[in-house]
Amino acid sequence: MSALAPWTMDKTVALGGERRHLHKGALVAPAFSAPSLASQIQFSPTALAAAMARTATLQNAPPELLTHIRDSALSEARILLAEGAGFELSPLLADLADSERTHFASRMGAGITDLYMNALGYAWRNNAACLSTALKPHADFLYHGGNALGHGVVLAEARGSFAANVSDAGMAAAAERKYLRQVLPYIGALSPHGRVIHGYSIGFGSRPGTVGAFLRLSQTRRGKPKAKPGIPKSPTPPAGAVAPAGSVPTGMALASHRSNFALMDAIPVAKWIDWVGGKRDVPEDTGPITFLKFNYAGRPFLAPAQALMPFKSPYLWFEALHGHPFWREQWEQYVAGPFAPFFAFAMEESAAASFLDTLTGLIRFGTRRLPDALDLPTGDLAGIISGDSRDGRFVSARDELARGDYDYALFRDGLALIAGPPPRKLTGVRSWHPKEGLD
Template sequence: MLWTMDKTVALTGERRHRHKGGAVAPLFIAPELAPQIQFGPTALAAAIARTATLRHAPPELLAHLAASALSEAQVLLADGPGFALSSLIGALGDTEQTHFASRMGAGITDLYMNALDYSWRDNAACLSGKLDPHADFLYSGGSALGHGVVLAEARGSFAATVSDAKMAREAERKYLRQVRPYIGATSPHGQVIHGYSIAFGSRPGTSDAVLRLSQTRRPQPKPNKSVPSVPSSPSFDQVPTTMALATHRSNFILMDALPVADWIDWVQGTRDIPEDHAPVSFLQFNYAGRSFLASADALMPYRMPHLWFDELHDYPFWRHRWEPRWASGVPSLHSFVMEEKAATAFLGALTAMIRFGPRERPVMLELPTNDIAGFASGSAEIGIRSAREDYDYALFRDGLALLAGPPSRRLTGIRTWHPKEGLT
């Protein structure tokens, strides 16, 4: 049975660690920590899939990992207001339970980092080509704009020995070993200026969870030093191009627009130029007061350009794919989509890079950011599910969204991306 009720996980404590040496990026002010995060199954499933696809591997493999991450997040948690594991967790072997806990820890970390206004992400493996232990993810955006990037380590545990004290020790241990050594280091996206270690745990058979955090201690800003304003308008970020490419590679893989990921790999210099120069089609539709784009290839088994939207909704494949429902009434399938402004801005920038070639890649890209939707931080949005009424989706700051069900029947158009001509 699928769980449907929103979960609230409170931050049970934090510890700040002094950095050895001088202060890194002294004008950077770390955001105030969120006292709790609230999320439903759609937001958690999306966050787990986002982190599972954030690595340098073939797009086809990552698409498979995303599908398995979605299903795990749906069925391995129990319903109800508290955080509790499903009884099905006991049917998994020790290795599988450990793997699921790790995925869950990564998903909770991604939700929490978005709650702190960080928008852009990459795997932290780029920090070291050796076997030296390092944290999991790098983030940019929010208060880090114009300063550098922040490092985040994710830890998840579903052991019978989980306690607040143990997770506090785990967050501290991971910080000291895998985060603090890299504060001040240089990454492909800029200097690492701050770090977090987030440890999440829950004991099987209980209905609560522990969330502990360690982070870099920073000196208090001096009153006579002003913090530089964020460049561009409040709704746009000046993003390191390398970070934007890593983020949207994951996003378009999740959307099943794999040719876009192939072109991103070429722009990054990790593969030969794609042989397939065919355009990629996106379906345009409105949902929850926003305009989104969905990959046509994700919704149809093959291209059917002769069908208009009303015909598409009545097409046998469409009914076969979307009409089944679980007994609980929750859609059995989800679809990743992207907010149209975010997709348009990035695909336009990607086309420009394809035209000029990888050697002429700009250092920064100006890309829009969104407010989060479908999950909340703090205590201002208790009851987010009832407030959304008929809408069940999760929207992240980079524009990626996961819909719990098919796109709206009221599709408004088709947009086509040509690698060298742009989005039309």
């Protein structure tokens, strides 16, 4: 069973280069400045697993189905990479059918893209299928936040390839081809979340049986605006096209947190998000949802009770309410097998509280017209380190490494994946009622 052991060491992947493509016509969002590219990204197994699950669950499927997709993504990310500091695919990949290898490469490419976009400062995400209802090819994801705050959204295409003929030049060509076909036609288009002001195409690949990976990027090249007398440089966008500075487009926030709370096993929250968005009927379960509060790596988190406690025992509730330690021996037995690690999605308490109270306000408002934007916080990263392209140094947006006594990954929207050890004790219990908010 040793061949099935999950990898544990951080991986570092360097950006091999970029190509920029000028958008013809009027400059979109002249005040927007694309962030400097990261020369490399370093990520933990937990961060990659979380990113793959985050991107795999950005779809309009029932929340219950998304939890099964989550479990599949988490298992693939931990088992199908080899141990070691360098990026290397597991020999197990050769035992999979061609379609399964292609599927895994696609998921891995999406996960790497999500890690890289977070490293660039973008916080909020949605599937880009909303750009087109036809079969016309389009990129995979829309992102908001960071430098795009107050200007619009950016489009990102993810490409993953694991084949014997993968090369740096090949991934550069693939990223460029995907950009020209699936990103460029939509620059300047108006999405439900704002105007598309910039685009990326990220190609990621590796050759089975070798150490190393190829990361290439194509993005929009922004020319300088031409000033004309009597004509304003930046025309006023249509109503709702651009979220005010400091806020998140409502649809983008709901899509991100629908995925987040489904990942957390807070299915009723995801269903209320669907109702608010007019996609489904009022949920059958209208009662309160219990969230457990605990501290991890110096941060307060909330997680649904059913996600944090795999052992259903009335005595555990008694001990939890009194702040006693978890039953360590039972936890250790639970995490002993390679396919049964401790995994719990949680959310930083401030981010969870802000969104849940905002969702309550939307529920009270009903299914009438939603506001264009929501005021929600963003934070820093853990489990992900980005290289600064200006001087080649590693710079970190987090306050500590997710190592030593802690193994977790934290994203800018507040979602975290905790991989162990489990928290020793609870610090509180909070309940969210759809129409009364978080107590």
